[in-house]
Amino acid sequence: MAPGALAAHPLQGGIRGLWRHPQRSRPPFASDQRSRIGGPGKATGRRGVDPGQAKEMDGPPFCIPADGVFCDNCSWMNGTCLDGECEGLHISKEDRAAQRQWPELPSGAAQLIIAAGPERSGSTWLFNAVRLLFKSAHQPLDAFWISTLTDTKLDMRGVGSSQHSHVLIKTHQWSNLWTVERASHVFVTHRDLRGVVASYRRVGWAHTIPDSYVEDHLKWKAIAHKDFAFERIVHSGIQELEALAAALGIVNLVDIHSVNEELKALRPPMSGAPHPITKLWPRHMSPSVLRTLENPQGSKASVAGSQDIDMTEEGSLCKRFPGYMKDYGYM
Secondary structure (H helix, E strand, O other), X not given: OXXXXXXXXXXXOOHHHOOOOOXXXXXXXXXXXOOOEOOOOHHHOOOOEOHHHOOOOXXXXXXXXXXXXXXOOOOHHHOOOOOOOOOOOOOOHHHHHHHOOOOOOOOOOXXXXXXXXXXXXXXXXXXXXXXXXXXXXXXXXXXXXXOOOEHHHHHHOOOOOOOOOEEEEEOOOOOOEOOHHHOOEEEEEEOOHHHHHHHHHHHOXXXXXXXXXXXXXXXXXXXXXXXXXXXXXXXXHHHHHHHHHHHHOOHHHOOHHHHHHHHHHOOOOOOOOOOOOOOOOOOOOOXXXXXXXXXXXXXXXXXXXXXXXXXXXXXXXXXXXXHHHHHOOOO
16 A cells, blocks of 8 residues: 555545645546546546546545645646636645644534535635634634535545534535535525626626526525525625624634635636635626625625616516515515
8 A cells, every 4th residue: 555545444534634645746546537526517527537436545536735635637736726616625735734733623513514605696705704714713624616516525525424624515506416414504695686697797607597597596595504695795794704603603713803804805816717725716706896895885786786787688587587586685
């Protein structure tokens, strides 16, 4: 067995205790292209394989750059991950080292948190808020983006094992391939669909909203423990952050104001791939949102986005998704 490989089950002790050899440039299985996992579609990636086809592995089937474990042809050493759908564990070396100095979580205390808001609805704020709250509480957290959530992917990340870290999953697409009861918390976000369309067009991702956008959201909403509104995130971020910390059970362990300032200071990359740790894409936040974050008392209309679409499109959204628009008070 190669140095650093595990004699026991690769998840024994959780992800936090797996890789202790940062001098290794890549895991033993990278050469046979089993260094990444993913479901169907773009999340699998050019080098991905179906988890069910994976054979014996000496370590986690995804990259952990802070531990010197890289995907095949990984670009992390150039400062970023060129694959915006990478499902690896992305954390800075400094934060990874700090986590190892914190007390391990008591047995059974590790939480699985699902941040499942749809695109352009504040879901990345939710992901980073959870991540930074646990950092402020000095409780270790492994944070991942996963395109299609499955029990296999949760198992591979140590969920339900004798793990020593919380696990946070950011996702959009609804999946029937995982056991809902495994989650300690399911959080979702929502936004006025007029603002979603305006945001899609601004970043160049889409011209309108597919039916699956609302269909998937309503499925997540049905099992969610808390639902955060984009408009309240932008205008009342510190109150939403307090509510999130309370839901996580750590409100008395964190400095809410410091975490809020850290969240407000996050900025997307200027171009190229998304930031692998924050999951912020280029042009992720509009100038009006950035201004409102700095001045929450600004006009609420400035972040709604309705001024950026015509009346025909607005009427179409209300006709296609009347339940969503009425239930959330957008019409």
